[in-house]
Amino acid sequence: MKLALAGINHRTAPVDVREKVAFRAEHVPAALLHMQARGAKEALILSTCNRVEVTAALADDMPTDMLVEAILSGRDGLTLEGVRPYVYFFEQTEAIRHLFRVASSLDSMIVGEPQILGQLKQAYAQARDQGAIGGILDTVLTRAFSVAKRIRSETEIGESAVSVGYAAVELAREIFGSLNRKRVLIIGAGKMSEAAARHLLRAGATDILITNRTQQRADDLSQLLQGEVIPYDSFADRLSEIDIVIASSSAPGYVLVSDTVHRAIEARRNQPMFLIDIAVPRNIEPDVNKVEHAFLYDIDDLQRIADRNLQAREEMAEQAESIVDDEVTRLQARLRQRDIAPTIVSLQAQLEAVRAEVLERYRPHLGTLTSDQEEALEALTRTIINKIAHGPISEIRRHAASQKRGENIHEGELISAVRRMFRLRDS
Amino acid sequence: MSVFWLRAAAALYFCGLLYALIYLFRKSTRLFTPALIAFAVGTVLHLVSLVELRAETGHLPLNNFYETSSICAFLIAFLFLLAYSYYHISIFGVCLFPVVFFMTLIGATEFPVSSWSSPEVRNAWLTVHITSVLIGYAALILSAVASVYYLLQERQLKRKHLSPSSNPLPPLATLDRVITHSMNTGFVFITIATVTGVIWAFIETGTHWILDPKIGFFLFTWAFYLAMIFLRISAGWRGRRIAWLAVSVLSCSIITWATHAGLRSLWQR
Numbered sequence: 001m002k003l004a005l006a007g008i009n010h011r012t013a014p015v016d017v018r019e020k021v022a023f024r025a026e027h028v029p030a031a032l033l034h035m036q037a038r039g040a041k042e043a044l045i046l047s048t049c050n051r052v053e054v055t056a057a058l059a060d061d062m063p064t065d066m067l068v069e070a071i072l073s074g075r076d077g078l079t080l081e082g083v084r085p086y087v088y089f090f091e092q093t094e095a096i097r098h099l100f101r102v103a104s105s106l107d108s109m110i111v112g113e114p115q116i117l118g119q120l121k122q123a124y125a126q127a128r129d130q131g132a133i134g135g136i137l138d139t140v141l142t143r144a145f146s147v148a149k150r151i152r153s154e155t156e157i158g159e160s161a162v163s164v165g166y167a168a169v170e171l172a173r174e175i176f177g178s179l180n181r182k183r184v185l186i187i188g189a190g191k192m193s194e195a196a197a198r199h200l201l202r203a204g205a206t207d208i209l210i211t212n213r214t215q216q217r218a219d220d221l222s223q224l225l226q227g228e229v230i231p232y233d234s235f236a237d238r239l240s241e242i243d244i245v246i247a248s249s250s251a252p253g254y255v256l257v258s259d260t261v262h263r264a265i266e267a268r269r270n271q272p273m274f275l276i277d278i279a280v281p282r283n284i285e286p287d288v289n290k291v292e293h294a295f296l297y298d299i300d301d302l303q304r305i306a307d308r309n310l311q312a313r314e315e316m317a318e319q320a321e322s323i324v325d326d327e328v329t330r331l332q333a334r335l336r337q338r339d340i341a342p343t344i345v346s347l348q349a350q351l352e353a354v355r356a357e358v359l360e361r362y363r364p365h366l367g368t369l370t371s372d373q374e375e376a377l378e379a380l381t382r383t384i385i386n387k388i389a390h391g392p393i394s395e396i397r398r399h400a401a402s403q404k405r406g407e408n409i410h411e412g413e414l415i416s417a418v419r420r421m422f423r424l425r426d427s
Numbered sequence: 428m429s430v431f432w433l434r435a436a437a438a439l440y441f442c443g444l445l446y447a448l449i450y451l452f453r454k455s456t457r458l459f460t461p462a463l464i465a466f467a468v469g470t471v472l473h474l475v476s477l478v479e480l481r482a483e484t485g486h487l488p489l490n491n492f493y494e495t496s497s498i499c500a501f502l503i504a505f506l507f508l509l510a511y512s513y514y515h516i517s518i519f520g521v522c523l524f525p526v527v528f529f530m531t532l533i534g535a536t537e538f539p540v541s542s543w544s545s546p547e548v549r550n551a552w553l554t555v556h557i558t559s560v561l562i563g564y565a566a567l568i569l570s571a572v573a574s575v576y577y578l579l580q581e582r583q584l585k586r587k588h589l590s591p592s593s594n595p596l597p598p599l600a601t602l603d604r605v606i607t608h609s610m611n612t613g614f615v616f617i618t619i620a621t622v623t624g625v626i627w628a629f630i631e632t633g634t635h636w637i638l639d640p641k642i643g644f645f646l647f648t649w650a651f652y653l654a655m656i657f658l659r660i661s662a663g664w665r666g667r668r669i670a671w672l673a674v675s676v677l678s679c680s681i682i683t684w685a686t687h688a689g690l691r692s693l694w695q696r
Contacts (some may be wrong), residue, residue: 001583171584171589174580174584174589174594174598174599175598175599175600176599176600177597177599177600177601178600240512258468268663269662269663269664270662270663270665271597271662272600286608289585292666292667293665295584295585298586301438301587304587304589305587305589309590312500312590312593394666
């Protein structure tokens with residue numbers, strides 16, 4: 001049996017291919033069934049917006065192309081030839097490594113993003129409900145989850161803000177500490193400011209004030225965010241109550257200049273004010289940053305912080321990779337132990353059966369024996385079979401332990417030789 | 428008799444000082460009215476003492492530093508009450524109550540009292556004085572260090588060099604709270620130290636204490652500190668300005684400390 005994985009992701013396939021291949025959640029059970037019908041012992045389908053992957057435990061002689069066919073079966077407009085160039089394949093150890101890396105978010109578009117682990121767990125639950133998870137996938141996936149956990153706790157891979165909205169929240173925390181009961185003003189009720197405001201709300205900000213040139217859109221957004229709408233012409237009058245300003249209006253010129261901000265900060269007795277200008281062209285005069293106690297960040301500043309954090313994450317990823325290496329080696333060792341165990345057990349059982357059979361056949365010829373003689377006979381026969389078994393068993397063990405990384409987990413040759421030599425039946 | 432009224436006035440002004448110190452920690456003006464009443468009664472007694480002194484000496488009591496200090500304190504108190512009756516601005520009290528109290532206290536030291544009741548009281552008094560000075564200095568150092576951190580953090584935020592995930596400095600708001608609390612605590616202890624120090628020097632050396640430069644410098648440091656506290660709570664000074672003030676007050680304190688070198692001789696007897 002072998003572990004095989006096939007998939008496409010954001011690196012190998014453009015979005016128009018990914019969106020065609022992606023599974024809707026309700027189609028996954030059918031695809032799993034299809035794979036089981038085609039002979040896969042175990043199967044898992046992971047489908048997110050950046051990747052579609054199929055993992056399966058297959059009989060050794062099954063072609064891995066079967067996985068791709070499974071992805072494509074019953075879907076319109078997709079051919080094996082059309083998709084194949086984008087597909088990557090992994091088998092055995094490499095498949096394990098890949099699953100570990102995916103679970104730990106090392107393979108993600110944004111390295112360290114936390115969603116992928118949840119998505120993988122969901123895929124696992126779905127496949128398990130379908131009865132598609134058996135010994136191998138269960139061991140590998142459970143291990144993958146704890147590897148992801150280990151990497152999260154031992155490296156700082158998930159700690160920094162790599163999106164613009166989140167960078168804004170982190171900066172706000174650098175100024176205000178907790179964002180509890182901080183008051184936010186949104187100038188320009190667009191999608192961007194809505195997203196930024198949601199980040200701040202989630203971080204604890206409570207009061208949202210919204211102002212927009214067209215009243216209607218301000219009203220709509222205020223319903224979404226449960227904010228208060230204030231008139232566009234006079235929002236500067238209330239600037240002194242505001243801790244955080246998010247500007248994203250489509251106004252052609254500056255809607256906020258340094259004089260206004262200066263006055264507001266004086267009125268709020270020098271309490272700091274954080275201004276986020278995500279509009280292009282900019283809404284807030286750049287000189288506002290020179291006003292004492294005002295901190296102005298535009299979209300590029302935030303992007304730079306996000307990029308810098310991303311870079312730091314990628315450095316952290318190297319540390320994580322070595323954890324993955326370590327874990328793959330460990331799991332391999334465990335799987336190999338599990339692999340050779342049945343052979344050893346059935347070899348011992350086979351020899352014991354021979355011994356019992358022969359003893360039973362010849363025992364009557366020996367007449368009555370004292371209990372000492374009985375015991376000696378037991379010991380004699382048992383020693384013979386143990387001595388015979390010792391060679392092959394220790395050879396199998398040695399072979400399993402000495403295997404290097406990258407070789408097959410199910411090394412096959414020696415084990416099948418032993419099985420043939422001793423006529424072991426499949427257990 | 429005039430000195431009795433003057434001491435009574437100083438005691439009532441002391442209520443004003445207490446109010447100012449309490450205000451630093453709980454920004455409520457609930458205690459303002461009782462403090463104001465005590466202060467006003469103090470002002471009246473102060474006037475009584477001045478009139479009596481005038482009657483005793485036959486001229487306006489402007490003979491020496493003590494008397495001018497006392498009169499000046501009275502005038503400040505009077506003007507404050509006048510201004511308050513028109514404008515109802517209570518925040519000035521936080522600054523002026525302590526000032527009036529100290530100037531009156533200085534005025535009240537014109538007439539020496541008999542010496543310490545026992546050496547134990549004297550030593551205990553000195554211990555209280557020195558301990559509060561040291562606690563005050565420690566708090567002041569903490570607020571100066573926090574101010575410098577505030578400046579660094581502010582600079583990083585302004586220059587956008589910050590990467591929030593790897594920044595070891597605490598948020599501005601946290602630093603601001605540390606500065607406020609340590610500065611206020613320091614002020615309370617420096618004030619206790621100043622009151623005990625002035626009274627100690629007065630009992631110890633009679634009327635000559637005012638000529639001692641180290642006491643003069645101590646009073647100056649205290650006044651500087653008071654100004655800083657007042658600017659912070661009334662005008663909301665923070666950041667660069669308060670950092671400079673904190674460092675300056677700290678430097679003054681270090682000089683004051685240096686002038687007090689050789690304290691050992693005081694413990695004798």
